[in-house]
Amino acid sequence: MLESRPVDLPAAGAAGLAPMMRDGALRAAGALSEMSGRCIETRSISLRAVPLADLPLVAGDPERPVVAVHLGVQEPHGGHILLALSEQMALRLVDMLLAQPAGTTTSLDEMEVSALAETGNVAGAAFLTALADRARVILPPTPPLVFHEMCGAILQTLAAELALSEQRDAVVVETEFTCDDESVDVAFFLFPAPEMVRAVASGLVEGSDDACSRD
Amino acid sequence: MTTILIADDAAFMRMRCGRMLADHGFTVVEAENGRDAVAKYQEHRPDAVLLDITMPELDGLGALRAIRDIDPDARVGMVTALGQQAVVVEALQAGARDFVVKPFQADRVLESVQKLLR
Amino acid sequence: MLAAATSSVAIGLGEMAVGRQGELVAYSLGSCVAICLFDPLTRVAGMAHVVLPAAPEKGPGDTPGKYADTAVPALLDALRRAGASPLRLRCHLAGGAAVLALGGGGKLPNIGERNVVAVRGALAAARLRVLAELTGGTQGRTVRLHAETGRVRVRTVKGEEVELC
Numbered sequence: 199m200l201e202s203r204p205v206d207l208p209a210a211g212a213a214g215l216a217p218m219m220r221d222g223a224l225r226a227a228g229a230l231s232e233m234s235g236r237c238i239e240t241r242s243i244s245l246r247a248v249p250l251a252d253l254p255l256v257a258g259d260p261e262r263p264v265v266a267v268h269l270g271v272q273e274p275h276g277g278h279i280l281l282a283l284s285e286q287m288a289l290r291l292v293d294m295l296l297a298q299p300a301g302t303t304t305s306l307d308e309m310e311v312s313a314l315a316e317t318g319n320v321a322g323a324a325f326l327t328a329l330a331d332r333a334r335v336i337l338p339p340t341p342p343l344v345f346h347e348m349c350g351a352i353l354q355t356l357a358a359e360l361a362l363s364e365q366r367d368a369v370v371v372e373t374e375f376t377c378d379d380e381s382v383d384v385a386f387f388l389f390p391a392p393e394m395v396r397a398v399a400s401g402l403v404e405g406s407d408d409a410c411s412r413d
Numbered sequence: 414m415t416t417i418l419i420a421d422d423a424a425f426m427r428m429r430c431g432r433m434l435a436d437h438g439f440t441v442v443e444a445e446n447g448r449d450a451v452a453k454y455q456e457h458r459p460d461a462v463l464l465d466i467t468m469p470e471l472d473g474l475g476a477l478r479a480i481r482d483i484d485p486d487a488r489v490g491m492v493t494a495l496g497q498q499a500v501v502v503e504a505l506q507a508g509a510r511d512f513v514v515k516p517f518q519a520d521r522v523l524e525s526v527q528k529l530l531r
Numbered sequence: 532m533l534a535a536a537t538s539s540v541a542i543g544l545g546e547m548a549v550g551r552q553g554e555l556v557a558y559s560l561g562s563c564v565a566i567c568l569f570d571p572l573t574r575v576a577g578m579a580h581v582v583l584p585a586a587p588e589k590g591p592g593d594t595p596g597k598y599a600d601t602a603v604p605a606l607l608d609a610l611r612r613a614g615a616s617p618l619r620l621r622c623h624l625a626g627g628a629a630v631l632a633l634g635g636g637g638k639l640p641n642i643g644e645r646n647v648v649a650v651r652g653a654l655a656a657a658r659l660r661v662l663a664e665l666t667g668g669t670q671g672r673t674v675r676l677h678a679e680t681g682r683v684r685v686r687t688v689k690g691e692e693v694e695l696c
Contacts, residue, residue: 229494232516251544260559261673263688268631295425312425319423319467320515323494330497338495341422341469347630348688350559351671355630357544358562358582358642361597 214332214402215395219245219388222328223373226386229324230375233317234294241374241381247367253357256370257282257385260350265306267318268352270340271326276391278356279325279339281318282349284383288314291384306346315342325388333401337394356389369395416440416457417526420450420476421465421492426515430463430492433519434526447471451479454487461529463522464509466493466500474504481508488529492522539675545597547579549609555676560626562643564599564650564666565674567623567695568606568659569681570615576678577610579603581626583642584649599649603657617657623683623695624650624664625674643667663695 223243230238254260265288271277283291292303295313303310319342326337345352360368371388374381390398417439419430424445431441442457444450448470454462462480466473473491480487491504496514504512511525538553544563548555555578557565568577579602586598595605607617627647647666654661665672665685673686683695 229516251546254544254559261686261688309424309428312423316423316425320494323467323496323515327495327497330499334499336497336499338472338497338500339467341467343631345631346688348559348671348673351561351628351630351688353561354544354559354563354671355561355642361544361582362642364587 215399216245218329218332218398218402219243219371221332222325222371222388223386225324225328226321226373227375229320230317230384233320234291234377235297236294236377237379239376239379241376243371243373245369245371248370249367250357250361250365253360253368253370254350254353256353256372256387257349260353261348262350263346264349264352265314266345266347266349266352267315267322267342268345269318269322269342271390271394272338272340275335275337275394275397277394278387278389279318279322280352280356280385280387280389281321282352282385282387283314285346287383291317306344311344315344318342318344321386325386329398333398335397335401360389360391363392365392414440415461415530416442416459418442418444418450418453418457418459418462419492420444420447420453420463420468420473422446422468423465426465429519430522433522437523439526447473447476447479450476451483454480455483458484460488461526462487462489463492463513463525464489466491466495466504474500474507477504477507477509490525490529492517492525542578542580542596544580544582545594547577547596547602547606547609549575549577549606549613549615550678551575551613552678555678556673557626558673560672560674561628561630562626562641562646564624564626564643564646565676566602566606566650566654567625567674567676567683568610568615569621569676569678570610570619571621571681572616572619573614574679574681575610575613575615576676576681577606577613577615578676579606581646581650584645599646599653603650603653603659607657617659620659621681622654622659622661623676624661624666625672625683625685625695627666628668628670628672630669630671665693665695 264282267281269279330337373386446468464473490511492513494515579596591601595601627643686692
């Protein structure tokens with residue numbers, strides 16, 4: 199059973215984080231829409247703390263094969279972004295990206311993988327831009343990489359990395375999408391490292407003290 | 414023939430931009446990371462450069478600085494998903510003449526090239 | 532003929548368990564290592580799901596299974612109490628992969644490799660010999676230990692299943 203709880207953060211930070219994550223998710227959806235030529239919208243957005251031991255379960259059945267695009271968030275902030283798609287959805291998305299009829303793509307070769315990597319890159323960067331600009335920090339991602347693997351194995355690897363720094367919980371931001379109003383098996387995750395959460399939360403607090411609003 | 418150097422680690426992006434620019438009569442040279450971009454700049458001395466930022470080996474900002482060290486008049490534009498305000502400022506201060514945020518319409522990149530060539 | 536239902540107990544990150552019935556299962560191992568032990572005489576099986584190579588100085592807390600150096604003694608202890616003898620134990624390993632094998636600028640430490648080395652070291656210190664293992668590489672694995680027979684089966688994302696002998 200997956201245990202999770204609301205994120206425990208300084209009050210001002212917590213109040214600001216949720217709308218900022220929402221903004222990030224909307225921007226990621228917008229980026230996906232542009233890339234795919236379809237109407238991609240957010241179906242749900244959640245922000246929660248999950249015990250590391252439960253992290254492999256956040257995307258459902260851990261043995262479920264996914265095609266996932268991974269971006270790291272560079273030091274000093276740290277964190278991970280995953281755009282996880284079912285195998286079928288990955289093939290469908292490639293067709294959209296290459297402006298091909300649905301069903302054309304049947305395997306993920308170099309160009310197809312590159313198209314998915316770039317899509318993850320653009321969606322992830324759009325999300326980070328929402329956070330970075332509101333909190334006035336720089337959050338550069340690492341180059342995207344694509345994995346075809348059991349989703350639990352990917353998540354478990356991230357959990358182990360977080361366990362190295364003796365954390366007990368991971369902060370998980372999750373967004374699910376619709377494509378042309380239909381639910382699709384695409385999930386976007388941000389796992390911010392504690393330093394990233396701190397930097398973003400304190401950036402928000404400082405920002406709110408400014409006399410002039412930047413919005 | 415006007416030569417444009419495109420640097421992006423995504424083969425998909427190089428293909429899209431390259432094809433579009435070739436269709437408009439440009440000669441396209443491709444690089445797949447910042448280090449490759451600098452080397453190709455030395456070799457081809459293109460009329461304009463479009464640089465991605467998030468790339469392995471050497472990122473786009475590093476490549477921008479290295480290219481401008483070679484040629485202070487280099488006409489470089491950034492084409493990147495990394496559209497954070499602080500990054501835009503840094504790139505412009507380092508000498509980039511334009512900054513296109515992905516995802517973009519094809520026209521925007523063409524406009525950027527035309528702006529760089531002016 | 533109806534197949535007998537096999538109850539499965541999932542051994543999550545840092546957990547360990549001992550049993551005489553059903554299956555002990557560690558799902559989708561990435562960098563983690565599953566230690567599978569089985570006494571063929573008393574038919575007791577045990578599994579630990581190791582996450583990190585060594586416990587911190589302050590100790591493993593309430594999750595000895597989480598660290599290679601504490602998991603082995605703790606699992607042996609539990610097996611002894613269940614009637615197993617360390618001298619008879621058959622030992623198999625699976626996991627310890629580098630699933631997010633990041634080239635170039637990737638900085639994710641290869642915890643999988645470190646876990647495998649640490650687990651082997653802890654087993655050697657306990658005088659246990661590994662009979663067979665499917666470790667390392669870049670693929671995720673699910674490992675099932677059948678408590679009544681000691682059969683160990685390992686499966687990857689492609690659905691291929693291998694039995695460790």
